[in-house]
Each structure stands twice: as structure tokens, then as C-alpha cells.
Amino acid sequence: MNGLLEHSAHCxxxxxxxxxxxxxxxxxxxxxxxxxxxxxxxILIHLHQDSDGHWDISLEQE
Ligand SMILES: [Zn+2]
Structure with a gap:
């Protein structure tokens, strides 16, 4: 299973x-x-997958 997801974000x-x-x-x-x-x-990256499988990704200053 491919476990890599590409995501665009801003620093x-x-x-x-x-x-x-x-x-x-x-x-x-x-x-x-x-x-x-x-x-x-x-950069501290938070990952959360909701119940319908969508990834919620947030970035913050450590
Ligand atoms: Zn930067």
C-alpha cells in the first residue's frame, strides 16, 4: 500500500x-x-484523518 500523500502548503x-x-x-x-x-x-506538521478519509493538515511554528 502506498502511504505517501503529496500536499501543498505554505511555510x-x-x-x-x-x-x-x-x-x-x-x-x-x-x-x-x-x-x-x-x-x-x-515546522511542526499536524496530521489528522477524519472519518470520511480526508486528511486535515496544518503547519505551525514550533
Ligand atoms: Zn520557510
Whole structure:
């Protein structure tokens, strides 16, 4: 099963457009940190899958 989901988002620090590769096999409700490839700040990424299978993804400053 392919557990990678591509998601476009903006960096909460520098507002650069980012393409995130989300590892959906890690669970329906988890968060992780990824450094912005533009400004190198740590972005906290929250993932939540609702009951109809839609992924809700939010980014915030760590
Ligand atoms: Zn950034």
C-alpha cells in the first residue's frame, strides 16, 4: 500500500510554497517536524484523518 500523500502548503515562517510528502502509514493522527528547505526553520506538521478519509493538515511554528 502506498502511504505517501503529496500536499501543498505554505511555510509558517517565510511563506514559501512547499510540497510536503506525508507518510500516511504513520497513523491517522500524528505530528512531526520538518525543516523548511527555504528558511531552515523547524515546522511542526499536524496530521489528522477524519472519518470520511480526508486528511486535515496544518503547519505551525514550533
Ligand atoms: Zn520557510
Amino acid at each position: 509558517p515562517f517565510c511563506d514559501a510554497q512547499l510540497t510536503l510528502l506525508i507518510d500516511t502509514s504513520a497513523g491517522a493522527d500524528h505530528s512531526y517536524t520538518e525543516d523548511c528547505h527555504v528558511c531552515c526553520q523547524p
